[in-house]
Amino acid sequence: xxxxxxxxxxxxxxxxxxxxxxxxxxxxxxxxxxxxxxxxxxxxxxxxxxxxxxxxxxxxxxxxxxxxxxxxxxxxxxxxxxxxxxxxxxxxxxxxxxxxxxxxxxxxxxxxxxxxxxxxxxxxxxxxxxxxxxxxxxxxxxxxxxxxxxxxxxxxxxxxxxxxxxxxxxxxxxxxxxxxxxxxxxxxxxxxxxxxxxxxxxxxxxxxxxxxxxxxxxxxxxxxxxxxxxxxxxxxxxxxxxxxxxxxxxxxxxxxxxxxxxxxxxxxxxxxxxxxxxxxxxxxxxxxxxxxxxxxxxxxxxxxxxxxxxxxxxxxxxxxxxxxxxxx
Amino acid sequence: xxxxxxxxxxxxxxxxxxxxxxxxxxxxxxxxxxxxxxxxxxxxxxxxxxxxxxxxxxxxxxxxxxxxxxxxxxxxxxxxxxxxxxxxxxxxxxxxxxxxxxxxxxxxxxxxxxxxxxxxxxxxxxxxxxxxxxxxxxxxxxxxxxxxxxxxxxxxxxxxxxxxxxxxxxxxxxxxxxxxxxxxxxxxxxxxxxxxxxxxxxxxxxxxxxxxxxxxxxxxxxxxxxxxxxxxxxxxxxxxxxxxxxxxxxxxxxxxxxxxxxxxxxxxxxxxxxxxxxxxxxxxxxxxxxxxxxxxxxxxxxxxxxxxxxxxxxxxxxxxxxxxxxxxxxxxxxxxxxxxxxxxxxxxxxxxxxxxxxxxxxxxxx
Numbered sequence: 001x002x003x004x005x006x007x008x009x010x011x012x013x014x015x016x017x018x019x020x021x022x023x024x025x026x027x028x029x030x031x032x033x034x035x036x037x038x039x040x041x042x043x044x045x046x047x048x049x050x051x052x053x054x055x056x057x058x059x060x061x062x063x064x065x066x067x068x069x070x071x072x073x074x075x076x077x078x079x080x081x082x083x084x085x086x087x088x089x090x091x092x093x094x095x096x097x098x099x100x101x102x103x104x105x106x107x108x109x110x111x112x113x114x115x116x117x118x119x120x121x122x123x124x125x126x127x128x129x130x131x132x133x134x135x136x137x138x139x140x141x142x143x144x145x146x147x148x149x150x151x152x153x154x155x156x157x158x159x160x161x162x163x164x165x166x167x168x169x170x171x172x173x174x175x176x177x178x179x180x181x182x183x184x185x186x187x188x189x190x191x192x193x194x195x196x197x198x199x200x201x202x203x204x205x206x207x208x209x210x211x212x213x214x215x216x217x218x219x220x221x222x223x224x225x226x227x228x229x230x231x232x233x234x235x236x237x238x239x240x241x242x243x244x245x246x247x248x249x250x251x252x253x254x255x256x257x258x259x260x261x262x263x264x265x266x267x268x269x270x271x272x273x274x275x276x277x278x279x280x281x282x283x284x285x286x287x288x289x290x291x292x293x294x295x296x297x298x299x300x301x302x303x304x305x306x307x308x309x310x311x312x313x314x315x316x317x318x319x320x321x322x323x324x325x326x327x328x
Numbered sequence: 329x330x331x332x333x334x335x336x337x338x339x340x341x342x343x344x345x346x347x348x349x350x351x352x353x354x355x356x357x358x359x360x361x362x363x364x365x366x367x368x369x370x371x372x373x374x375x376x377x378x379x380x381x382x383x384x385x386x387x388x389x390x391x392x393x394x395x396x397x398x399x400x401x402x403x404x405x406x407x408x409x410x411x412x413x414x415x416x417x418x419x420x421x422x423x424x425x426x427x428x429x430x431x432x433x434x435x436x437x438x439x440x441x442x443x444x445x446x447x448x449x450x451x452x453x454x455x456x457x458x459x460x461x462x463x464x465x466x467x468x469x470x471x472x473x474x475x476x477x478x479x480x481x482x483x484x485x486x487x488x489x490x491x492x493x494x495x496x497x498x499x500x501x502x503x504x505x506x507x508x509x510x511x512x513x514x515x516x517x518x519x520x521x522x523x524x525x526x527x528x529x530x531x532x533x534x535x536x537x538x539x540x541x542x543x544x545x546x547x548x549x550x551x552x553x554x555x556x557x558x559x560x561x562x563x564x565x566x567x568x569x570x571x572x573x574x575x576x577x578x579x580x581x582x583x584x585x586x587x588x589x590x591x592x593x594x595x596x597x598x599x600x601x602x603x604x605x606x607x608x609x610x611x612x613x614x615x616x617x618x619x620x621x622x623x624x625x626x627x628x629x630x631x632x633x634x635x636x637x638x639x640x641x642x643x644x645x646x647x648x649x650x651x652x653x654x655x656x657x658x659x660x661x662x663x664x665x666x667x668x669x670x671x672x673x674x675x676x677x678x679x680x681x682x683x684x685x686x687x688x689x690x691x692x693x694x
Contacts, residue, residue, distance in 0.1 A: 008512055012564035014541070019595040048404040048537075048687065057537060059404055062564065067593075076401065077378055154511045236511070263375065297512070303563040316568035317587065317597045320331065 001156035004280055007061040007225035009042070009127075009233045011144040011300055011310075016067025018133070018140050018314055021088065024070060025133055031090055038086040038129065040065040041079040042234075044260045045226030047274070058226035061233065063127065063146070078262040080186040080222050082125035088133060095132035095141060095309070100299075103128060108147040108296035115241045116291065121187045121202045124237040130309075138315040143308075144300040146233055149240035151294060153283035161229050164257055164275035168218070171195035173273050176220070177264055187238050190218040190257055202238070205246065214249075218277070220257035228276065231258045233298075239280065240294065247290040253281040334589065340549055346390045347551045352668050353618060356611030357551035360390040362668045366553075367398050367544070369669035370676075376400045380543075382592025391546060397592050398544040398672075405538040405559070405686040408574040537562050538575070540686050543598065544672065545591055552606040553672060555679050556590055556598040557686070572599045580682045601682055606675075613674055618666045 029036075042063050047056040063082060068074070075081055085107055089095040107128045114123035128145040164173060168190075175197040176190060188199045189208050193216045200208040202219070209217055219242065225232035235256065243250040258276040265272045288294060302308040316322055347359045358366065371377045379395040381387070387396055543556040559567035559575070573581040576599075584605070590596040666674075676688050 003511060006511055010564055012539075012560060013566075015558060015566050016593065016596055019593075022595075046402065046404075048406070050406055052407075057404070057406060059402065059537060059539065060562065060564065062402070064401075067596075077375065150511065303565065310563070310565070312566055313568075314566060316570070317566065318595075 001158060001281070001283070002160070003283070004155040004157050004235075004278075005230050006148070006236050007045075007227050007230040007232050008298070008300070009063045009144075009146045009224065010060045011040075011129075011142075012060070012062040012064045013140075013142065013312060014064065014066045015312075015314060015317060017065050017069055018312060020067045020070055021131065021133055021140070022135055025088060025135065029088060033087065033089055033094070036070065036086045036088075038065065038069045038084045040069060040082050040084060040127065041075055042082065042125075042222070042224040043076070043079045044222055044262045044274075045224050045232060047226040056226075058228075061225040061227075063144075063224070065129070075184075078184070080184055082127060082186070083123070084127035084129055086129050086131070088131045090132075092132050092134070092141065095130065098130060100130070100143075100145075103130070104145050104147060104296070104299070107145070108149075109293075111147060111237060111296075112149070112293045115237075115244050119203065119245060121238070121241060124241060125186060125234055138313070138318045140312045140314065141309050142312065143310065146298040146300065147296040148233060148236035148298045149294040149296050151236075151239065151243070151282060151287075153285040153287060155239055155280050156283045158253060158279040158281060161231070161258070161276045161278040163273065164277040165273040167277045168192050168197070168257070169195055170273060172197040173261065173275060174264060176259075177261060180222075180259070184222075186234060187219075187221045190220050192216055192218060202241070205242075214252065214255070218255045218257045220259050223258035223260050223276070225258070226260065226274070231256070231276065231278075243282070244290050250282065250290075253279045256280050337549075341547070344549045346548060352610075352671060353614060353666070354611070355551075356607040356609070356614060358553075358668065358671055359551070360388075360546055360548075362671065363546045363553060364392060364395055366669055366671040366673075367395065370398065370672045373673075380592070383594050386592050386594065388546070388548070388591075390548065397546070399541065400688075401539075401541045403540045403542050403686055403688055405540055405575055405683075407685045409577050409683065409685050410574050538567065540575075540688075542686070542688055543590065543592075544675075547603045550603040550606060552603045552610065553675050554603045554606070555601045555688075557600070557683070558596070558598050569599065575685055576683055577681070584682070601679065606678075609678055610671075610675060613678055614666060614671075617670075617674060621666050 040063050045058065045061060047058045049055070050057050064079075069086075085103075087098075087103065089098060107126055111123050111126050114120050114126075126147070128147070130143045132141040134140070169192075172190075172192040172195055175195070176192075176199055179197075179199045180188070185201060187202045189202055189205060191198050191200075191208065191212055199220070219238065221232075221234050221238055223232045224234070235258070239250070239254065242254060256278055258278075260274040260276065265274075299307050300310070302310045347357060352358045352362060367377075367379065371379060377398050377400045380397055380399045381394050382396040387393055539560050541558040541560075543558075544553050545556065546552075547554040557572060559572050561567055561571070569587045572587075573585065576585045580601070584602045585599055586602060587597055588600050590598045590600075679688055680686075
């Protein structure tokens with residue numbers, strides 16, 4: 001069986017975030033390097049049809065961090081929130097020399113603790129962002145990490161990812177959508193039979209699935225990926241959560257619904273529902289006990305595909321002298 | 329100097345009166361109320377658009393507090409306007425460039441023109457312009473200018489590779505683990521490039537999927553909507569002005585599209601299409617559309633029931649405005665013409681001709 005490959009999160013930092021950081025750094029943080037809570041959002045993955053070739057092009061698996069990340073006032077439509085730990089360094093040397101492994105591990109520990117102790121899914125998408133703001137040059141160095149537990153042996157998919165419409169039926173999907181709209185949550189359980197479907201928080205796993213045959217169960221998540229055969233990053237920690245808490249069910253195979261429909265498709269529109277479905281199982285081989293913390297991965301790569309910091313150079317958009325040059 | 333100019337614009341906008349009378353058919357201008365009505369319609373029909381509050385201190389009092397401007401995020405832009413193949417561009421661009429169609433190019437006079445643009449199309453990104461222009465005797469003015477300014481800007485802005493910080497690799501990172509992680513999908517960027525290669529090797533027209541956040545504000549001085557763009561490349565890095573200009577058709581870059589402070593934020597700078605010609609263009613488009621709609625409406629009155637299969641929303645009956653209709657003088661009661669709700673839909677089609685590769689006109693997909 002092929003190994004499930006997850007599409008990693010890509011950070012998308014809106015310029016407004018850097019503006020907010022600049023203000024925060026000057027007015028509030030000053031020389032403080034304390035970690036702060038931040039909120040980012042993601043939505044279902046989107047693909048766009050290339051009008052020249054007719055192919056579907058998947059847009060990035062984005063985690064968007066915007067100007068109100070520090071104040072966390074409102075969520076955009078169809079978006080779910082992910083909370084993170086933000087740390088700004090005062091000098092580029094501090095930024096380079098920071099003990100990144102320790103910071104990463106502390107976030108991974110937080111996630112693992114939320115799984116095993118609190119049995120909560122609230123922190124599954126927790127991320128880490130380190131920054132250094134060169135305010136005079138309008139340059140911002142940043143490095144995101146999206147810790148995800150690596151399963152050994154890896155998760156495998158039974159067959160391949162199929163359109164959810166073929167497995168659950170369009171009626172079930174149509175029934176799920178309004179429920180997600182009313183109570184948007186990144187992870188949810190689905191009970192589907194005969195065109196009916198109900199959803200519930202993952203925390204209600206035991207009571208919600210009591211007496212439900214495995215064939216009518218599904219575990220769903222808002223999937224930020226739009227690549228047909230790669231579910232998005234959030235699924236990794238969801239699977240780790242289920243394996244840690246319900247090892248017997250996980251061993252039998254988990255029916256996973258990758259939710260990718262923010263809109264009900266037009267009837268008769270080509271493509272129809274975009275959500276994907278697959279049965280995921282852990283591969284054969286020696287594995288650690290479900291209660292033991294697996295190792296975690298998830299530093300974001302930079303634009304050369306190496307593990308390294310990224311930089312946002314906003315001088316062209318912020319530097320008054322540069323702006324004057326191109327003004328007419 | 330630029331700052332003074334911006335201050336001047338701010339004062340001018342502050343002093344100019346709020347348009348009260350509806351004049352959209354006569355002048356192409358709209359009142360704030362009509363902007364809100366058209367915005368409501370746009371957001372209702374195309375939920376990718378939503379109203380935003382913006383920065384509270386920058387709120388305009390002639391607009392409702394929670395409906396200051398319209399926003400849509402992550403609008404895809406697959407290709408650069410500079411590499412646009414002219415075959416299936418949207419209607420407006422196609423009309424402008426229709427004599428560049430290779431089929432017509434057989435006639436001697438038109439050939440040079442076709443050559444120029446064929447060369448440009450193959451040239452790939454902006455850097456290619458300069459060389460191409462040297463080869464062709466009959467240089468189009470706009471091209472030369474754009475390439476020149478682009479070159480100038482890129483000295484300062486630097487290409488993407490130059491932006492990379494000289495960052496030491498971190499030795500204590502668990503790189504082996506990260507690299508070996510078999511469950512991480514390959515970088516999406518790589519897969520996109522491969523798709524593009526397969527499809528378009530012949531054209532040399534690589535797919536670099538950029539996304540744009542697009543905002544529509546109401547410009548009180550020009551009494552028209554105004555469009556703002558914030559772009560990101562495929563890695564989520566904000567685009568520089570010169571990169572944004574690659575997505576603007578050559579006729580408009582550096583002329584009507586400039587970088588200016590976004591009016592509903594204290595600090596954000598965004599690319600904007602200057603609205604000084606919006607009203608006259610919109611007037612022309614509206615006149616043409618209005619004529620068509622009136623004819624169709626008249627026809628529909630003749631044979632009711634035929635309209636079932638046409639675009640419903642375009643001819644939506646004014647059920648909510650029944651009273652208003654009766655108040656209209658008898659002469660106009662016959663045909664209602666285009667409703668102001670559609671203004672922004674039409675406006676987006678017009679904007680699509682300025683930024684042909686940014687798919688702001690989501691209306692086509694419905």
